[in-house]
Amino acid sequence: MNASTNATLPSEPRGLPVLGHLYPLAREPLEYMLHLSRTQGDLIRLTLRGKPSYVLNHPALVEKVLVTDARKFHREGNDTLRQVLGQGLLTSEGDFWRRQRQAVQPAFHHERIARYCAFFVDSTREYLLESSDGEFRDIHLDMQRLTLRNAARVLFDIGITQDMEAVTAALETIMARFDHHWFGMLPAWLLHPIERxxxxxxxxxxxxxxxxxxDRKQSGVHGEDLLSMLMQARTEDGSSMSEQQVRDEILTLLMAGHETTASTLTFTWYLLSQHPEAEARVHDELDSVLGSRLPTLADLPQLPYLNQVLQEVLRMYPPGFALLERFPDEDVTLAGCRVPRGSEIQIWPLLQHRDPRFWVEPDRFLPERWTEKGAQQRPRFAFYPFGGGQRLCIGARFAQLEMALMVATIAQNYRLAAPPGERALRLHASITLRPKSKVALRFVARSPSASRTGLQHSVS
Ligand code: HEM
Structure with missing residues (x-):
């Protein structure tokens, strides 16, 4: 590692005349950033829209910014994010953020999440009952709907089935807005219809x-869910949380809590469809541990290979491929270079996840790598799909359990097969990493008698 012994100037690749780095970043952001990370030093300086931006290209630098020196940096979140999510957990800062995080945290305690698990399995089972052998399904859309329904129900005790179409369409439109915001390249008149x-x-x-x-206020009934907790929460001076604030937290959690999980699941199905050996190992493990019984939380420690697959998916395609930008509140030194106060710091988990200094054949899907000798010796921030430090994803464990149980329930019953000749997964780097176009996979019943028994057994 040469993070601390580097020269005093960060490496600065040459961009295109006039357009600089904006054009390749807007066209192929992932490829371009991976190319830079493999050809430049530990700290990369890019001039974007006339301003310097610093990209961290070593796990030690990420640890410094997110953990060791975290108090010297703040995070803002972009304008669109703030317009949509107001002052929710993702977009707030300082004491206000700390208070809100404390108010929301109980919904993510281990014993609380354990209670959500039965619902995750149940809702996946219901989904399977609507699916049939040989059917092609738009997997990303299905995973989005399932994860949205799960988050709404277990966190807020809200059923959104009747609003599903409206909510998913609205979220898609908002995601599209993030794309246009990303590099600010389009003139305002072109954005007019999109804005509307x-x-x-x-x-x-x-x-x-x-x-x-x-509805909850009117019902006067308060349960143990997060919506009730937020409505009843009191600040130090005894005042209650405003309706606006409750709304901001709900939208933040619904948005952050379903899109990332849905993308990871879609990537998982796609990668398994392309790697029959890994798929067969997942099936063997499920068959020997569960037989035709539906999975529970207690089964997950007996399914280590499934866990390795999910880790490997998050390594290769982290939905949070780039964290929200950080900004130093004072001049700081990174990789031996002075980075002035207020500079934009970019942290891309994708770059560390694919860094050949820490991963053998980083661009290959190899779930086995997680048990290889030396796997434990990697730096902490060679793999951080959920971020790190005090702004670590609040839903990390929630997501891991939900994804493992959903994959186990579906894979017990079906293989998801790609159409013949369909190989490449095209990625779209929006505010999160997601598939660029529809991912159509075919449901193929694994063993009609065994699998359907498992489903019917639990329905009765
Ligand atoms: C595979 C699934 C998920 C991934 C990869 C993921 C990733 C991340 C990452 C990287 C961050 C840190 C962003 C930064 O530091 O700039 C984050 C923050 C956050 N995530 Fe997740 N997340 C996932 C699932 C969830 C779920 C299920 C929830 C809630 C139900 C959730 C809620 C949040 C919230 C509220 C924050 C902001 C936390 C704070 O700043 O206090 N996420 N997530």
Missing amino acids: QYRKANTTLDRIVRRHIH
Whole structure:
């Protein structure tokens, strides 16, 4: 590692004349950044829209910014994120953020998440009952709907089936808005229709969430769910959380909690469809541990290979491929270079996850690598799909359990096969990493008698 012994100037690749780095970043951000990380030093300086931006290209630097020197940096979140999510956990800072995180945290305690697990299996089982052998399904859409329904139900005790179409369409429109924001390359007049749709989508989400808040208020019934907890929470001066704040936290958790998980699941199905040996090992493990019984939380430690597959998917395609930018509140030294206060710091987990200094054949899907000798000796921030430090993803364990149980329930019953000749997964680097186009996979019943028995058994 040469993070601390580097020269005093960060490496600065040459961009294209006039366009600089914006054009390759807008066209192929992942490929371009991976190319830079493999050809430049530990700290990369890019000039973007006339301003310097620093990309961390070594796990030790990531640890310094997220953990060791975290108090010297703040995170802002972009304008679109703040417009949609207001002052939710992702977009707030300082004491306000700390108080909100404390208010939300109980919903993510281990014993609470353990209680959600039965619902994750149940809702996946219901989904399977709607699916049939030989059917092609739009897997990403299915995974989005399932994870959205799961988060709404277990966190807020909200059923959103009747609003599903409206909510998923609104979220898609908002995701599209993030794309246009990303590099700020389009003129305002071209963005006009997109802006209109975006405002409409924002209003739709707002209306639906506020309706649920009002319904709960009117019912006067308060359960143990997070919606009740937020509505009843009191600040130090005894005042309650405003309706706006409750709305911001609900939308933040629904948005952060379903899109990333859905993408990871889609990537998992795709990668398994392309790697029959890994798929067969997952099936063997499920058959020997579960037989035709549905999975439970207690089964997960007996399914280590399934866990390795999910880790490997998160390594190769981290949905949070780039964290929200950090900004130093004072001049700092990174990799021996002075980085002035207020500079933009970019942290891309994808770069460390694919760094050949820490991973053999980093671009290959190899779930076995997680048990190889030396796997434990990698630096902490060679793999951090959920971020790190105090802003670590609040839903990390929630997501890991939900994904493992959903994959176990589906893979017990079906293989998801890609159409013949369909190989490449095209990725879209929006605010999260997601598939660029529809991922159509065919449901193939594994063993009709055994698998359907498992499903019917639990329905009765
Ligand atoms: C595979 C699934 C997931 C991935 C890869 C993921 C990734 C991340 C990452 C990388 C961050 C840190 C962002 C940064 O530091 O800039 C983050 C933060 C966050 N995530 Fe997740 N996440 C996932 C699932 C979830 C779920 C299920 C929830 C909630 C139900 C959730 C809620 C949040 C929230 C609220 C934050 C902000 C935390 C704070 O700043 O206090 N995430 N997530």
